[in-house]
Amino acid sequence: MTVTVRFAPSPTGQIHIGNARTALFNWLFALKNRGRFILRFDDTDAERSRQEYADQTLYDLHWLNIFPDAVEYQSRRRASHEEAVERLKRSGALYPCYETAEELELKRKIRLSRRLPPIYGREGLAYSNQDRANFEAEGRKPHWRFRLPNYRRDPFDPVRTEITWTDIVRGREMVDLGSLSDPILVREDGTYLYTLPSVADDIEFGITHVIRGDDHVTNTGVQIALFQALGATVPAFGHHNLLTTATGEGLSKRTGALSIRSLRESGLEPMAIASLAVLTGTSENVVPESDMLKLAERFDPAATSRSASKFDPDDLTNLNRAIIQAMPFEALRDRLVAYGVMGEKAEPFWMAIKGNLDRVQDVTSWWKIVTVRPEPGVTFSAEDVAFLREAFDLLPEEPWEAGTFKEWTSAIREKTGRKGKALFMPLRLALTGRESGPELADLLPLLGRAGTLARRP
Structure with a gap:
């Protein structure tokens, strides 16, 4: 069996570092297992999906050194989804319902007033042919619900039904189908909600492992039941914790906050972003890796914490600095x-x-x-000007090498009596215009004697 994973963003905005975390978890899992990585655009929301966002996502993934083995679009797979719907209808697992949103809300309130869980009561299963004909005559179109296998004999008497799986991130997980409403899979206008196309495509693409955010844990219980209803092998599931802002807020594609594009345009290195996106919220130390193979060696989905991880952009700057320092x-x-x-x-x-x-x-x-010249804007006291002019008169003759700066400052110290900050800070400001920066011993040979003398105040 070839390990096959997928990253399934909706192309409704620019992917952010939280989305990249999911993509990276899947990519590294595929790398470690010599598997396949499929990029699947969940673009069934025709109003909000844009090709420009899909193109941007693919560009962002390539920049992060993620290279899909295949790129798919759900909107082009309607025939496959219709086939899955017909199979569920034939088996009785998918049934029509005609309630309006207002009627459903009223039923929910009635159940709450009776201290019953606010789940759908499966009234749609009780409709007669005449009832359905009457609804159709009124101009109503049905939405279709998936009948959860959470009863023994009577579907109107749901019982506790535990769906369990060994989560590759979180360990043993369980969802009680008896506490859930039958989910709507097909809307009144014939369009699909997320669940059905996702499962149908996972089956057809041979997805063996579904790795995603832990906001999908409850969905997994329903989807496992749907895989089984379609007679398919259930993939392994893993749910990683989510990244939030430093203040605990969730990330959103709609706002563009911390998008991969904006992080790239700010000058950050891809491996700084990848290292932080993968390692934060795990038991691993968040230190940068130079390439994906090395990051894959450290990647262990089971080492991920269950609680949300706060993301601090300042950490990216620190990682970026470390990566740059290691670059040949x-x-x-x-x-x-x-x-x-x-x-x-x-x-x-x-x-x-x-x-x-x-x-x-x-x-x-x-x-x-x-x-060219030092950064402008520095002013010196009369005392420092006199000191610098005397210091520049002591410049050694060329050729210059690594030890030239030490030779020069030793002569300055001996002649002027200055030492420490009183000696070095005026020199730094005269040569660079900045109070901090690289070692002057390394800069001096780059400036050369003529270039250094040109900076004499």
């Missing part, structure tokens, strides 16, 4: 050229400044500082 020049050569960093100084420049970057794009300002 060869891996960045072409990207650096796009920022104007090229020539014989490019590699030593990268080695000197990478430890001071939050994002690769930050090289632009440092390259300008090294090759």
Whole structure:
């Protein structure tokens, strides 16, 4: 059996880091098991689904180094869904109901007033042919409910019916079908709700493992019953915890908050996002991995906490910084050229400044500082100006190397008596215009003697 998983977003907005968490859990599970990964767009909501969002999702996944083995669209599979509906109708598992939304709400309130669970009472099963004809004559169209197997003989007398499974993330899970209403699978206009197309497609695509957010746990009990009603093998299920904002709010595609696109455009590296999306809320330390294979080695779905995990964007910056610091020049050569960093100084420049970057794009300002001039806006006291002029007069002759800065500052200390911050801060400000940054010992050979003297106040 080939392990086959799927990521099934609805193309109604840009995917965010919470969606990416689900995609990554499936992708890494497939990698670890040498399986297949299917991207399936659940685009049956014709009003809100957009091809541009589907295209953006595919681009975002590729950027995250997720490469589907197949891409499918539910909207193109209506014939398969209709076949599943007809099979359920023939078996009596799908039955028509004619109540309006108002009538259903009234029935719910009546049951609550009688201290009964507010579930559908299966009145649709009791309709006679004449009842249905009368409803049709009134212009009503039926919606169709799936009759849950939660009774012994009488469907109007549901009993506790436990559906259990071993969740690959959460361990043993159970849903009581006796506490649920028969779900609507087909609306009055003939369109489908999420459950039926999802199960029908999982069957046809041979999905062996369904890994998704834990907001679907209750759905799983119903879907297992639906797999069984269609005579199909039930896949294994796994439900990971959800990511929330730092304040505990859920993430939403509609708002665009923390979308993969916005994170990418902010200059974050894909493996910083992937590492945080996968490892946060698990027993693993959240440290960045350099590629997907290494992340897959650390990936253990069973190590995921049951409680929601708060996502702090500041953590992404820290991970991004760590990834950048570990990047060799060869891996960045072409990207650096796009920022104007090229020539014989490019590699030593990268080695000197990478430890001071939050994002690769930050090289632009440092390259300008090294090759053009210090950052403007610094003012010196008369005392510091005198000190700096004396210090610049002590610059060693070329050639310059790694030890030149130490040689220079030793001469300055001996001549002026300054040491510590009083010595180094004026030099840093004169050379770079910034109070912090790379080691001056590494920058000095890049500036050269002429370039350094040009910064003498």
